[in-house]
Amino acid sequence: MLLNQFLLLAAALFCIGVYGVLVRKNAILVLMSVELILNAVNINLVAFGALTDDVAGEVFALFTIAVAAAEVGIGLAIVLLMYRNRRSIDLSEADLMKG
């Protein structure tokens, strides 16, 4: 298998995730798009690990999975707090810090 297959797939997933982050208004859907981006990174790590025949790629993919799990936990807690304070999780309404 070509290395490029996996890298191009990851690039496509990454770009779809970036599109989702930019276009979504719902905070939960933005977090889902961030997950797409993180998964694209994981595919890259494991593919390069397979290319160099090194376990480092897999180890760092596991670390990324752990960090992503922590990120989702904190992110959803913030979304819950936002919902409790404003009765809405629409990100276009969250403009308190807008200059």
Place this chain on the structure above:
Amino acid sequence: MSALFAAISSDTDLMVAQNVFFGVIAATMIVSALKVVTTKNVVHAALWLVVVLAGVAAQFILLGAEFVAVTQVLVYIGAVVVLFLFGVMLTRASLGDDETVAEEKRAIASIVGVLLFSVMAVALIDTWADDRVVIDEPQRVAEVSDSIFSQYIVPFEAVSVLLLAALIGAIVVARKD
């Protein structure tokens, strides 16, 4: 792209089954990922996300990384998606056909996405023209764990502390007081 096809066709020991499976899974993943970012129903987006995550796990198996694939299924499909569904439930976020896409941003966001992909694709094809991934046997789980608990013990402990901090932080942020 033509360099890619040339490299594929000039392959002497073509792994047909792996390539076919890769194509099918990759196409499913791309379609599902597009559904995740375009569907108007939040629960449907979470369910499409499950398909993408399962596809990523399948790609890990194709790459011979079985332990990462199992962890992907356990952590992402088992925990993260359930967390998302709980988030949807607790915020009562527009379960129906609610408009969650910023219409005015759609054009510029697609331009950004397509441009980014073109730049990355050109760079990748130029750099890794015909490098091959040779998977003769799956990575042994023992090697991964040996590596984590010897060479990467410091980052491992850092991740443990990070998870503890995230746990406490999530409770502190989300609790009613």
